Amino acid sequence: MKPSKRITRPPLTRKAPIRAYSTLFGPPDDKASDAASPAAASNGAAKGPRNGAGAPRPSPFAAIEQGMGLAYRVSEEFFGPSRGLAQVFSRPFAGSSAAPGSEGGLAQLSERIMRFTVELSSMWMDAARMMPQGGGLGAPGAPGPRWPSEPPRAPQPPARPSRGVAIQIDSKAKARATLDVRGPVARSVRVEPPRLVGGAARITAVKVESDGDDGPVIVSVRVPAKQALGTYVGDVLDADTGAPLGTVTIRITK
Amino acid sequence: MKQAPTKVAIIGGGCAGITAAFELTRPALAGKYEVTVYQLGWRLGGKGASGRGPADRIEEHGLHLWMGFYENAFRVMRECYAEAERDPATCPIATWTDAFVPDHVVGVMDHAPDGRWMPWLSPFPPLPGLPGDPGEPARWSIVDYLTRAVTLLRTLFEAVQRRTEHVTESAGPAAAAATPTSAPADMTDRMTQFMRAGALATLKALLESISILDTVVRALPNYPGELILQFHDVITTAARQQLELLVASDDGTRRLWEVAELVLATIRGIVRFRLATDERGFEAIDNYDCREWLKLNGASERALDSGFLRALYDLAFAYEEGDPKLPKIAAGQALRGAVRAFFTYRGAFFWKMQAGMGDIVFAPFYEVLKKRGVRFEFFHRLENVGLARDGSSVETLAFDVQAEIKGGKPYAPLVDVRGLPCWPAAPDWEQLADGARLREERWQFESHWDRRAAHRKTLQVSRDFDLVVLAVPLAVLPHTCGELIDKSAKWRNMVTHCKTVPTQAVQLWMSEDMAGLGWTGEQTNIAGFVEPFDTWADMRQLIRRESFKSRVGSIAYFCNALPDAKPGEDVGKPEYPRRRRAEVRQNAIDFLNNDVHHLWPRARDAAGRFRWDVLVDASRTGTTPKKNEPRGESRIDSQFWTANVNPTDRYSLSLPGTLRYRVSPLDDTFDNLTIAGDWTDCGFNEGCVEAAVMSGRLAAHALSKSPPLREIVGFDHP
Numbered sequence: 001m002k003p004s005k006r007i008t009r010p011p012l013t014r015k016a017p018i019r020a021y022s023t024l025f026g027p028p029d030d031k032a033s034d035a036a037s038p039a040a041a042s043n044g045a046a047k048g049p050r051n052g053a054g055a056p057r058p059s060p061f062a063a064i065e066q067g068m069g070l071a072y073r074v075s076e077e078f079f080g081p082s083r084g085l086a087q088v089f090s091r092p093f094a095g096s097s098a099a100p101g102s103e104g105g106l107a108q109l110s111e112r113i114m115r116f117t118v119e120l121s122s123m124w125m126d127a128a129r130m131m132p133q134g135g136g137l138g139a140p141g142a143p144g145p146r147w148p149s150e151p152p153r154a155p156q157p158p159a160r161p162s163r164g165v166a167i168q169i170d171s172k173a174k175a176r177a178t179l180d181v182r183g184p185v186a187r188s189v190r191v192e193p194p195r196l197v198g199g200a201a202r203i204t205a206v207k208v209e210s211d212g213d214d215g216p217v218i219v220s221v222r223v224p225a226k227q228a229l230g231t232y233v234g235d236v237l238d239a240d241t242g243a244p245l246g247t248v249t250i251r252i253t254k
Numbered sequence: 255m256k257q258a259p260t261k262v263a264i265i266g267g268g269c270a271g272i273t274a275a276f277e278l279t280r281p282a283l284a285g286k287y288e289v290t291v292y293q294l295g296w297r298l299g300g301k302g303a304s305g306r307g308p309a310d311r312i313e314e315h316g317l318h319l320w321m322g323f324y325e326n327a328f329r330v331m332r333e334c335y336a337e338a339e340r341d342p343a344t345c346p347i348a349t350w351t352d353a354f355v356p357d358h359v360v361g362v363m364d365h366a367p368d369g370r371w372m373p374w375l376s377p378f379p380p381l382p383g384l385p386g387d388p389g390e391p392a393r394w395s396i397v398d399y400l401t402r403a404v405t406l407l408r409t410l411f412e413a414v415q416r417r418t419e420h421v422t423e424s425a426g427p428a429a430a431a432a433t434p435t436s437a438p439a440d441m442t443d444r445m446t447q448f449m450r451a452g453a454l455a456t457l458k459a460l461l462e463s464i465s466i467l468d469t470v471v472r473a474l475p476n477y478p479g480e481l482i483l484q485f486h487d488v489i490t491t492a493a494r495q496q497l498e499l500l501v502a503s504d505d506g507t508r509r510l511w512e513v514a515e516l517v518l519a520t521i522r523g524i525v526r527f528r529l530a531t532d533e534r535g536f537e538a539i540d541n542y543d544c545r546e547w548l549k550l551n552g553a554s555e556r557a558l559d560s561g562f563l564r565a566l567y568d569l570a571f572a573y574e575e576g577d578p579k580l581p582k583i584a585a586g587q588a589l590r591g592a593v594r595a596f597f598t599y600r601g602a603f604f605w606k607m608q609a610g611m612g613d614i615v616f617a618p619f620y621e622v623l624k625k626r627g628v629r630f631e632f633f634h635r636l637e638n639v640g641l642a643r644d645g646s647s648v649e650t651l652a653f654d655v656q657a658e659i660k661g662g663k664p665y666a667p668l669v670d671v672r673g674l675p676c677w678p679a680a681p682d683w684e685q686l687a688d689g690a691r692l693r694e695e696r697w698q699f700e701s702h703w704d705r706r707a708a709h710r711k712t713l714q715v716s717r718d719f720d721l722v723v724l725a726v727p728l729a730v731l732p733h734t735c736g737e738l739i740d741k742s743a744k745w746r747n748m749v750t751h752c753k754t755v756p757t758q759a760v761q762l763w764m765s766e767d768m769a770g771l772g773w774t775g776e777q778t779n780i781a782g783f784v785e786p787f788d789t790w791a792d793m794r795q796l797i798r799r800e801s802f803k804s805r806v807g808s809i810a811y812f813c814n815a816l817p818d819a820k821p822g823e824d825v826g827k828p829e830y831p832r833r834r835r836a837e838v839r840q841n842a843i844d845f846l847n848n849d850v851h852h853l854w855p856r857a858r859d860a861a862g863r864f865r866w867d868v869l870v871d872a873s874r875t876g877t878t879p880k881k882n883e884p885r886g887e888s889r890i891d892s893q894f895w896t897a898n899v900n901p902t903d904r905y906s907l908s909l910p911g912t913l914r915y916r917v918s919p920l921d922d923t924f925d926n927l928t929i930a931g932d933w934t935d936c937g938f939n940e941g942c943v944e945a946a947v948m949s950g951r952l953a954a955h956a957l958s959k960s961p962p963l964r965e966i967v968g969f970d971h972p
Contacts, residue, residue: 006647007260007720008925010959015920017937018970019535180528192541197533200744200914233533235541243550244527247538 016198164216165189165236167248171223174253179219181236181246189217194234194250201228203250219248227252259288262957263651263719265636267293268300269327269943270930271725272619273950276330278958279626287958288627290719292634292653294902295699296667296681297612298620300727301903302943304610305679309872310671310801312610313679313894315903316759317791317813319606319779320354320385322599324944325967326951328354328386331615337625338618345673346799353614355795356380356602361780362561363788363852364509367502371783371852374509374561375775378603385600392598396530396972397472399593403517403524404468406596410514411461414497414507460496463489471521482525490518490552508556515557516548520589523551535972536586543910547585565781566592568788568814570940571905576755576817578785584910587939594938594968604779609799612677617668621675632665633657633686633699635707636726639927641737642715647926648722649715654707656699658687674799702733702900703828721926723953728933729754729901742923751915752933754904756834758816760787760842760895764868767807768792771868772856784849786841787812804877806870812845815905816897825899834897842895843887869893906933906941913939919952928956937969944968 167179189210193202205222219236232250237243262278264271271291278287297303304314320327332350340348347353364374467489470482493514501508523539524530532538539547544566545558557563564581567573570591572583595603607614620630633656640650659665665685668675681699683689687708698704713719724735731739731749739745764771779791793809800806816838819825846864850857859865871883871892884891898904916935919928930953932945937952939945951966963969 006716006926008647009721009922009928009957012920012922012956012959014963015918015922016935019537019972020533195914200747200917231533233538235538242542242546247528247532249533 018198020197165219165246166216167219167221169221169223169250171221171227171252172225173223173227173229175223176251176253177221178249178251179236179246180249188239189219189245190237190239191219191248192234192237194221194232194248196228197231197233199228199230201230201232203227203232203234206234206248221248221250223250223252229253257286259285260957261718261720262287262289262723263713263721264289264291264723264725265651266300266725266727266931267291267298267616267630268725268727268931269302269615269946270932270934270950270953271300271723272298272616272623273330273947274723274725274930274953275623275628276334276619277951277954277961279623279628280960281626283958283960285627289623290629290631291623292631292636292651294633294635295656296632296665297677298616298630298667299612299677301898301905302611302615304612304677306610306613306669306671306676307679307872307894309803309874310676310799311763311872311894312613312761312796312800313896314610314759314761314811315896315898316757317779317789317811318611318943319357319604319791320943321595321604322381322385322602323594323968324385324605324942324947325600326386327943327947328384328605329388329967330386330947330951332386334618334622337622340618345675347608347614347674353608354605355608357604357606357777357779358602359776359778360603361775361778362565363780363783364505364561365559365782366505366508367556372505373775373778373780373853375778378599380602381600383600385605387600392967394593394598394968394971396524396535399597399972400471400521400524400530401468402593402597403521404464404471407514407517407521408461408464408468410510410517411464411493414500414510414514460489460493463492467521471525479525479528483522486518486522486525487552490515490522493518494554509560509562512557512560513562515553516560516563519548519551519553519557523547526551529972536590537913538586539589540584540586540913541911542585543582544585544588545581546910561782564788568781568783570908570942571755571757571815572907573755573815574753574907574909576757576815578815578817582907582909584908584913584939587908587913590938590971591940594971606795608795609674610676613671613674617675617677620668630664630667632667633659633681633708634711635699636730636734637710639722639724639735639738641741641924645737645741647715647924651713651719651722653711653713654705655709655711656707657681657689657692657697658708659685660687660689671799671801700900700902701831702902703826703831715926721928721957723928723930723957725930725950725953727754727902727904727931728752728906729904733901738924744917744921744923747915748917751912753907753909753912754933755907756816756818756903757813757898757905758786758838758841758896759811759813759898760838760845760893761793761812762810762893763802763806763870763872764808764810765805765870766856766868768794768854770807770856771854772851773854780853783853784845785814786816787814787845787849789813790853802870802872802874804870804874804879812842816899831897831899834899835895838895838897839890842893843890846890847887866890906931908940919949919956922956928953937966937971 165179165181167177169175169177189208191206191208193204193206195202203221203223205224207220208217209220210217229252232252234248235244236246236248238245264275275289275291278289291298297305299315301315302318304312307313328350331353335348335350335353342348342352358377358380359375360378361373361375364372366372463485467482467486470485493511497507497511501511527539529536529538542550545563548563549558566588567581567583570583570588572581572588574580574582624630634653635656636651637654638650638652639648640652641647642649663685666682667677669678669682670676683693686692697706726734728749731745735745739749768777773792777792777794779789781789783790789812791811793811796809797806816834819830824830846857850864857865857868866886866889869889869892871879871889873892874880874883883889913935916933916939917923917929918935919930921929930946930949932941932949934949934952936945936949938948948966948969951961952969955961955963955966
């Protein structure tokens, strides 16, 4: 039997759940992969307005683009008399009695507005920090977390943030590495092989070296030529206690 | 010209397989898929199968409770009952509300420091809505959960405060924090003020500080994590100092404090691990065991050994190799399960089935699917999934046909129990060709060790099937899918790293009612109890569904994980399942003699042993015991117990560091096959009905793009 005559599964645009916090507004519009819902068609389930803001951010620049997109939506739709978007925002949390348009719904709407605004501003600040020349926009009242970053092309000389940890990446594909380390770094550090978000692929060529006892810890990541595109995240751990120190994020794009 | 339907072979008629069949045959798909379900033995249900035995007693695979957050499971179940259109005049369980009844009481066994076992029952308030209500699915974020966790913390401290009479008004920080606002600078000042004050002198001050924490976590990314952690630590330390004396002297305060400690550790962990903004959501901590992670975030040994946490492990059979000394569950999934269970349930925390799970779930599905034209091929044991030469697709499906049906007719699997369609506990031998002989020779169609068959049948791709939904349990794969495992590293990793465990269950029918046995509380379910049966459910609601001639005052179900085979033991020998069954029998005897009195103080006789005479023999034909009924411990033989050691029986574990090896139903390694079951990477990676149903819906999506992913509630979830 020739393969062309055999019936095969349809191609899917998505193969994993979205777990990122950027799904505040729900998953991306998966209409492309989703046929019309027979269940919804039969039970008349309401369809709220949708948006395309759910995908994991592929890069800091994409984060900014996304932030701008959201900001435009805020100005155009949110603060305007848009009943549709209000319904999205006032969609009750499971177990909540608040219904759109009710007093509870309005309260919830306000809470979501506040949360959205805070998260949006936070995302802007994070994005600014991630830019090569960014920085200086700490959270109010205290210094913010550090977001050291690497330019997209590798190999690059290691950048050394003041916390004494640096990352270098060796990749033929376009890749960006982010090292997010919190607090003091232990003498002995281990890095879990970064794993594809929503998949099983891993980057196993990760080395941790330190420049003397007090020198910076250098995390070296080599991305194989045929590594699947996507975002890979690995934990940075205290090798002695297993305590979390932060994460390494590698974004491989076309 | 109308296109010929696509032939789908679904192997396995458990929750996942049946859900896939239900989705693929929805009327809206206009008959695009022609579905055949291939099922081992005589009944659907898999690990959710049940059967009617003597006196119509319900014999379950284990203990099944539906939880109020099972949105997908309730959604398809409600649609199924609506479509079945059972007549309430003739069928005692005609609607889903007949089938499932809210149960608001959650129970755990509390092990006091002095060694006493005490039940702790907590009524959970009914929440608005009903599980499976139609409409746009809810969505959740970790910030939502964090906010709710802090609210819960406040409620717990308020409960502690009510238990004490030593609350004094506080000045200083508490007064300053009386009306928290959300302005970051203001909040930062208030947190700093509290920390400068050192210990928080009163519970009132603690409550005020929790209010601040509440405001802060609602806007989590906007505050420096270190400051929040420091503030959190001040609260924890102060609470610990203040409550230590109370905890030692008052069981109620101790329990509340244990839960509060776990909540505090969870909040600390979420902030410390930055889960609210991690791309992986809760998955980011799946390499940790839940207890290990909570300990890493400050939970005390006492809280880690609390009934509350033991129950979390017990309900998921979370013991590696079934060993009570190896409790393990991936922290991320455990946390996801806990927040879904506690914060997103609708209607009631638990929903109790009003008959056997087979009767309640699989009989109506069977009726509806039959009406839709689904074919059921019972007595089909999968032997091999064969790949095409290039390894990209399934070419053959080999089955042992365990028995032929007389006259080549379809097997009619259900029996009528006073108007309710039910599954029997044994096959209807009358329908089987040469059935009398098979019965005499004791053919065991569900036993992995009984390989007898009438003949071999091999299905060919394109001729007999186009697409395959492999909905058998994980432990079956090594026995049937060798070619797939050899071909795919993903599959190899999955069967190597993902583990399963056998389980054990015992059911008792007793002449005394619960009060007569000494249980004075409400009807409940309790976990966190002793081994070998750590979970108990009071199933008195089933008495009226069965047909005992003599009085049954109570029904009790117990279950637990069962330790795996001993090292070096030959599990291939037919003696193995018999030995394990005898072991469970002995476990039941020991448990009833030694431990059950902690639950039922009046179940002991004068010698301190279990009152074996309360057990009711289903074979009684009159209202009084037969003269030749056994006495003493051997009366256990009149009850029902099971050692679930078949590969088809084994429960899928969520061990730390293993979930990443699961394969998703959406994975397309093989272009005409998808998988389904609670062992797959289905978004909620913990063995339960909801995971199986989610997986079945995903499998249907993989073949037909229906249902849309956004309708699979909780798939996109941190």
